[in-house]
Amino acid sequence: MAKEITEATFDTAVRQADKPVLVDFWASWCGPCRALGPVVEQIGEEMADRLDVYKCNVDDEAGLAQQFNIMSIPTLILFKDGVPVHSMVGSMPKASLVAELEAHL
Secondary structure (H helix, E strand, O other): OOEEOOHHHHHHHHHOOOOOEEEEEEOOOOHHHHHHHHHHHHHHHHOOOOOEEEEEEOOOOHHHHHHOOOOOOOEEEEEEOOEEEEEEEOOOOHHHHHHHHHHHO
């Protein structure tokens, strides 16, 4: 299950994580974000042994969105060792998202 991430919890959740972290930058008013949300939740459950998954509401956490130059949502960023290694923009089918993640894990 994806947990909410904030500027206050970012360092602990991402930079100090012992496994890769996927952050879903989204907003409640964004249709594609709402469509992708359940897919991100499923991946969080299915890949929990290999990956931590967080959601970042860009309206509530504008500082984080700005820090990572989020221009379009949904944007998913995969972090390894606290560093962004891959970004995906827009809604996509689950199989495509899993394939992209597998290529970078």
